[in-house]
Amino acid sequence: MENKINYNKLMMGKYNQIKRIVLVSVTVLFITVLMAQSFMMNPYGRADAQLLNGKWNAIIDPYSKGEQAKYYQNKKPQSDTEFFEYSFENGLRLDVPGDFNSQVPELKYYEGDIWYQRYFSAKKNNGKRAFIYFAGVSYKAEVWLNGKKVGSHEGGFTPFQFEVGSFLKEGQNDLIIRVNNNRKKDRIPAMKFDWWNYGGILRDVFFIETPNMFVNDYKVQLKKGEKNVISGYLQLDGANSVERASLSIPELKVKEQILTDEKGFASFEIKVKPQLWSPDSPKMYNTTLSVKDDKVTDEIGFRNIEVKGTDILLNGNSVFLKGVNFHEEIPQRLGRAYSQADAAMILEEVMALGCNFIRTAHYPQNEHIVRMAEKKGLMIWEEIPLWQGIDFKNPVVLDKATNMLKEMIYRDKNRAGIIIWSVANETRPNNYRDKVLTDLINLARSIDDTRLVSAAFDNPKYNPETSTFNIKDDISKIVDVIGVNKYMGWYMPWPVEPSEVKWNVAIDKPFIMTEFGCESLYGQSGSKDKAYSWSEDYQEELYRKNLIMFKNIPNLRGTSPWVLFDFRSPYRNHPLNQNGWNRKGLVSDKGQRKKAWHVMKQYYQGIDMINTSKK
Numbered sequence: 001m002e003n004k005i006n007y008n009k010l011m012m013g014k015y016n017q018i019k020r021i022v023l024v025s026v027t028v029l030f031i032t033v034l035m036a037q038s039f040m041m042n043p044y045g046r047a048d049a050q051l052l053n054g055k056w057n058a059i060i061d062p063y064s065k066g067e068q069a070k071y072y073q074n075k076k077p078q079s080d081t082e083f084f085e086y087s088f089e090n091g092l093r094l095d096v097p098g099d100f101n102s103q104v105p106e107l108k109y110y111e112g113d114i115w116y117q118r119y120f121s122a123k124k125n126n127g128k129r130a131f132i133y134f135a136g137v138s139y140k141a142e143v144w145l146n147g148k149k150v151g152s153h154e155g156g157f158t159p160f161q162f163e164v165g166s167f168l169k170e171g172q173n174d175l176i177i178r179v180n181n182n183r184k185k186d187r188i189p190a191m192k193f194d195w196w197n198y199g200g201i202l203r204d205v206f207f208i209e210t211p212n213m214f215v216n217d218y219k220v221q222l223k224k225g226e227k228n229v230i231s232g233y234l235q236l237d238g239a240n241s242v243e244r245a246s247l248s249i250p251e252l253k254v255k256e257q258i259l260t261d262e263k264g265f266a267s268f269e270i271k272v273k274p275q276l277w278s279p280d281s282p283k284m285y286n287t288t289l290s291v292k293d294d295k296v297t298d299e300i301g302f303r304n305i306e307v308k309g310t311d312i313l314l315n316g317n318s319v320f321l322k323g324v325n326f327h328e329e330i331p332q333r334l335g336r337a338y339s340q341a342d343a344a345m346i347l348e349e350v351m352a353l354g355c356n357f358i359r360t361a362h363y364p365q366n367e368h369i370v371r372m373a374e375k376k377g378l379m380i381w382e383e384i385p386l387w388q389g390i391d392f393k394n395p396v397v398l399d400k401a402t403n404m405l406k407e408m409i410y411r412d413k414n415r416a417g418i419i420i421w422s423v424a425n426e427t428r429p430n431n432y433r434d435k436v437l438t439d440l441i442n443l444a445r446s447i448d449d450t451r452l453v454s455a456a457f458d459n460p461k462y463n464p465e466t467s468t469f470n471i472k473d474d475i476s477k478i479v480d481v482i483g484v485n486k487y488m489g490w491y492m493p494w495p496v497e498p499s500e501v502k503w504n505v506a507i508d509k510p511f512i513m514t515e516f517g518c519e520s521l522y523g524q525s526g527s528k529d530k531a532y533s534w535s536e537d538y539q540e541e542l543y544r545k546n547l548i549m550f551k552n553i554p555n556l557r558g559t560s561p562w563v564l565f566d567f568r569s570p571y572r573n574h575p576l577n578q579n580g581w582n583r584k585g586l587v588s589d590k591g592q593r594k595k596a597w598h599v600m601k602q603y604y605q606g607i608d609m610i611n612t613s614k615k
Helices: 002-013 024-035 340-353 367-375 395-412 431-447 536-550 595-605
Strands: 018-020 049-051 054-061 092-096 113-122 129-134 140-145 148-154 160-163 171-180 205-210 214-222 229-237 244-249 254-259 265-271 285-291 294-300 305-308 311-314 321-326 357-360 379-383 418-425 452-457 461-463 468-470 481-485 511-515 556-559
Touching (some): 214 285, 244 265, 305 452, 311 556, 321 340, 340 367, 357 367, 395 431, 418 431, 418 481, 431 452, 536 595
Parallel strands (some): 321 357, 321 556, 418 452, 452 481, 481 511
Antiparallel strands (some): 054 092, 129 160, 129 205, 214 229, 461 468
């Protein structure tokens, strides 16, 4: 008790350097959010995280008979009269991470159950806690360890984990996962969407051992509106008394002791003078959070993002978002991106285009992409996959969307590159949808007040009498930034010359043209005036016309053409020009740049990123 009293006096003596704000309301907020999450922060920053990637055994189960047949027990015959109508050995082998559709020709369009199995070694009763952590499985995962079910997770783009210490055996352990990627009305996304529904264990898998008490969660970011105050919190798992934790940022000479409450929670504010993160100088600081025998390391940048009138302000300076959309896909491989090499391939093409901004459509993409983009100085719009066709009347859907939003923000709240959380893309106004999106926007702000909240709308209407676009959508009034998807010259013919098209959409806030463009087949020549030519010439001319129109959007603060690469989509069935591909890419599925790529490159080279609102 005397040591605790002395330590409290020490902390009070440092009050001007580190301000503890352990308020009941704040604690309740973060504990409430944490209860909805099922994974620890940043396994990539833990020395005790063992990758379980590699070749896994697999069984294709199109009739979903595996649970009834107890595949999860992985039994072997024990007598001459015993047999089983399944076996993981000597059969299909699949790469993890990796989608199953791209690995076996017969699975190209497969949707359904696939069972994965592998062995790993572990020690039991070694005084440590044990977890199986999945960075992403599409779409639903059910997990068994040594024949016993440890849990399930729904949602293909965010992590989850299970504590498995009580299920472990000494030595060899048998891990089995049933993965299902069927489209269903109450799933997110739902029955149809304009990209391929890749299934499988798409991202890294870890076996993680921790002490009984460990750093489970943390937030270390600039306080909203401040340039010299780091604000955040720390949450320990396994704490049942007041604990001493520490935060270290050596380059900023920060080495602070933090006193938690009895539930392992502490919030803090620290006065520092960091170099602020920006596209021109994406400064990151090595950061360590630790308690007793446990620590997590991270690279964290510090910046402020806010809206003032129609301006987006990064560190107080107006910015124009020179962006592009892309899917988490390597088109040359016909598969999901999953590695650092994949991230580098995508982002090198982004940088070559001259971007400072990306929209990771239409779901949280893997951490390799997000973290590498941040290090390259790219600002990021990240969204959950509420994409058309969602059954907003179903309360189950709201629960799933809420959890997806929480998991996305929870995973990426320390990423300075992320400046916008998006709650939806191309959803139609109605009372049910409006209520759901309003609740999600309010939730995002309650969890994280340091970023902007948006959604992408495709419903501005054209008034031919005034040659003006307007929007009637209550959700457009409550977002911080409005994103608009409008395919002028493709899905909508030009009603007048591009220079005569006017925009009167959310004129009191920043406007991002989040999608525009058209399809073209690489290498195809044709009339620049005929959409049905599917030519690079038509796409090039369409881009030029859109850039002319953009001059008539007074609150335009960013553009993000759709899309960087051609991508797979069963939605697209023209036999010659699409053949299962969305051909709106600025770059072909083989990596060849189309003529429109050069139009956007020149446009971005001509934009002064700073003080655009004063031009």
